[in-house]
Amino acid sequence: MRNTENPSLEPFFNLSMDLLCIAGYDGYFKKVNPAVVELLGYTEEELFSRPIKEFIYPEDMDLTARYRENLKNNVPLVNYENRYVCKSGDLVWLHWTSIPLEDQNLIYAIAKNITHKKKLEKERIEHLINLVNRNQELKQLNYTTSHDLRSPVNNLLSIFEFLDFSKIDDAEILETLDYMKKATEGLNNSLNKYVDLLSKKDSSNIDLEEVDFESTLQQVKSSINSLLGNANVTFKVDFSALRGVKHNINYMESVFLNLLTNSIKYARPDVPPVISITSRVLNGLQQLVYTDNGLGFDMEKVGGKIFGLNQKFHHNGDSKGVGLYLVYNHINNLGGKITVDSEVDKGTTFTITFKS
Numbered sequence: 047m048r049n050t051e052n053p054s055l056e057p058f059f060n061l062s063m064d065l066l067c068i069a070g071y072d073g074y075f076k077k078v079n080p081a082v083v084e085l086l087g088y089t090e091e092e093l094f095s096r097p098i099k100e101f102i103y104p105e106d107m108d109l110t111a112r113y114r115e116n117l118k119n120n121v122p123l124v125n126y127e128n129r130y131v132c133k134s135g136d137l138v139w140l141h142w143t144s145i146p147l148e149d150q151n152l153i154y155a156i157a158k159n160i161t162h163k164k165k166l167e168k169e170r171i172e173h174l175i176n177l178v179n180r181n182q183e184l185k186q187l188n189y190t191t192s193h194d195l196r197s198p199v200n201n202l203l204s205i206f207e208f209l210d211f212s213k214i215d216d217a218e219i220l221e222t223l224d225y226m227k228k229a230t231e232g233l234n235n236s237l238n239k240y241v242d243l244l245s246k247k248d249s250s251n252i253d254l255e256e257v258d259f260e261s262t263l264q265q266v267k268s269s270i271n272s273l274l275g276n277a278n279v280t281f282k283v284d285f286s287a288l289r290g291v292k293h294n295i296n297y298m299e300s301v302f303l304n305l306l307t308n309s310i311k312y313a314r315p316d317v318p319p320v321i322s323i324t325s326r327v328l329n330g331l332q333q334l335v336y337t338d339n340g341l342g343f344d345m346e347k348v349g350g351k352i353f354g355l356n357q358k359f360h361h362n363g364d365s366k367g368v369g370l371y372l373v374y375n376h377i378n379n380l381g382g383k384i385t386v387d388s389e390v391d392k393g394t395t396f397t398i399t400f401k402s
Contacts, residue, residue: 049056065140065157071118073097076152085159103129103137108399112315117146117153119316122274128159139164171368195237252380257298258290258324259334266302277310278318288325291332291400297376304369305396309338314391332400340391343386352386 059079068077075093083090086101093101101108106128113123123144129137144155182351204229215218243297263283267274306321322337343352353374373396377384380400388394 065159066280067155067157069098069153069155071153072149073114085132085138086130088204092133098353101130105129116315117144120146120148123148125273137161170359193363198239199230201232206230212236222290227261251298252294252297254292254294254380255289257293259285259323260289260299262290263302263323264294266299266306268386270303270306271368273307275309277313279306280299280318280320282320282322284324286325288332288334289328293380294401295375297380301373301376301398304373308369309340312340314339314341333402334400336398337393337395337397342390342392342394343388344390345386345388348388353384 062079063081065082066079067075069081070076074097078090078093078178082093082360086093087181099107099111110128113126119125123142126142126144128141129139129140132138138159139161140157141160142157144153146153206223208224211223247329256266260283285386307320309321317339322335324335325333326333353370374384377398377400380401384396384398386394386396
């Protein structure tokens with residue numbers, strides 16, 4: 047490997063805390079720095095004697111292999127995450143940037159150990175799930191309690207209706223019964239209002255304004271410009287049929303951001319992302335149609351889980367199972383709805399219908 051070595055770079059290579067390696071197109075390591083040996087726990091001889099794929103966590107093997115074929119076709123790999131199995135059996139998450147050198151049949155790669163970051167993300171998602179579940183339980187408890195209390199209150203009101211106050215001569219008793227009736231009626235009104243309030247969408251404190259699709263999309267694209275450039279994304283956008291809707295600007299930005307980053311995250315390794323976003327008015331309904339050409343979903347397996355919190359359908363290192371959950375809630379909380387149509391390796395279409 048004399049042609050891969052530069053003596054002046056050896057100190058940098060050997061002392062780097064990041065994982066540096068050189069791999070061949072044949073799928074074997076050719077050179078690794080001490081950080082690789084220390085993290086994975088294998089000797090250099092063990093790392094060089096076995097195909098790289100044998101060190102990768104089985105669930106990540108197929109997608110990693112597809113990206114490696116892309117590298118062999120002289121396409122750099124940026125921001126890719128996968129898991130490796132250490133000699134001890136522990137799993138580590140690695141974040142890769144890899145550059146192919148076609149004339150040498152070599153791949154130069156650098157990886158960062160992001161295992162700690164992944165653990166923190168996992169804990170954060172678990173806390174979020176617990177909070178969401180607790181919140182739903184409390185809402186249900188409030189609704190059930192308020193609803194169930196109305197029955198005995200209505201029974202009390204019925205009793206007052208049956209009473210013949212003309213037969214009661216005691217003024218003090220009549221006054222007491224009148225107070226009791228008014229208090230019961232007041233309680234009944236309060237319970238009815240509270241149940242109605244709980245039944246409505248929690249949108250009373252959400253600021254609504256006329257949201258322009260084009261300017262909102264441009265704002266989001268600017269915020270992830272380098273990510274879009276690295277992924278070589280092509281856009282097909284047409285908002286001529288519907289320029290915008292009354293919505294919450296922050297929600298709309300989040301919808302675009304999560305859909306765009308998902309399209310990049312779940313792009314097919316050998317196909318640059320093509321994203322189509324169009325607006326329309328169909329049978330009086332204002333709609334936004336978002337389509338990509340990515341990995342897609344097996345809808346028979348996914349079913350109604352696609353918008354669930356912490357649901358993951360691809361073995362992608364960067365998947366957190368939050369993006370589509372947020373998109374669904376941003377639309378649903380303001381009275382709209384979102385549907386999905388998808389096929390494996392044929393992309394995904396999201397149709398958003400806004401509240402009229």
